[in-house]
Amino acid sequence: MIQPTLYSSRSEEWPTPKDFFKLLDDEFHFTLDPCATPSNTKCSTFFTKAHDGLKQDWGTHIVFCNPPYGKHMRQWARKCHEAALTVMAPQ
Numbered sequence: 547m548i549q550p551t552l553y554s555s556r557s558e559e560w561p562t563p564k565d566f567f568k569l570l571d572d573e574f575h576f577t578l579d580p581c582a583t584p585s586n587t588k589c590s591t592f593f594t595k596a597h598d599g600l601k602q603d604w605g606t607h608i609v610f611c612n613p614p615y616g617k618h619m620r621q622w623a624r625k626c627h628e629a630a631l632t633v634m635a636p637q
Contacts, residue, residue: 561586562612570610578607581614581622588612604629 567588570576579592580599588610593599595614600621609629613622 562588562610567610574608574610576608576610578604578609580604580609580611580625600625604632606633608633 571588576589577591579587579589580602581595582588582592583594584592591607593602600618604625609626611622611626613619613626
């Protein structure tokens with residue numbers, strides 16, 4: 547169940563702190579940020595709201611996803627799960 551507090555913000559966008567991202571990126575080496583803005587993206591390849599990262603093919607990118615917090619959280623979680631299965635599938 548998604549907590550109602552996720553719907554309570556005036557903004558769905560909460561940028562990830564740079565120091566925290568760096569710790570993760572040092573281990574995983576992310577190549578795609580599918581839900582970013584030009585000013586808060588963490589990767590050189592990214593999708594903005596206009597691109598709608600939910601509709602894009604994430605291919606074999608190593609994805610860093612800090613989704614917008616709101617009514618589409620379930621869709622983002624599903625997309626992340628499906629993308630992970632695709633990347634981890636035997637070739």
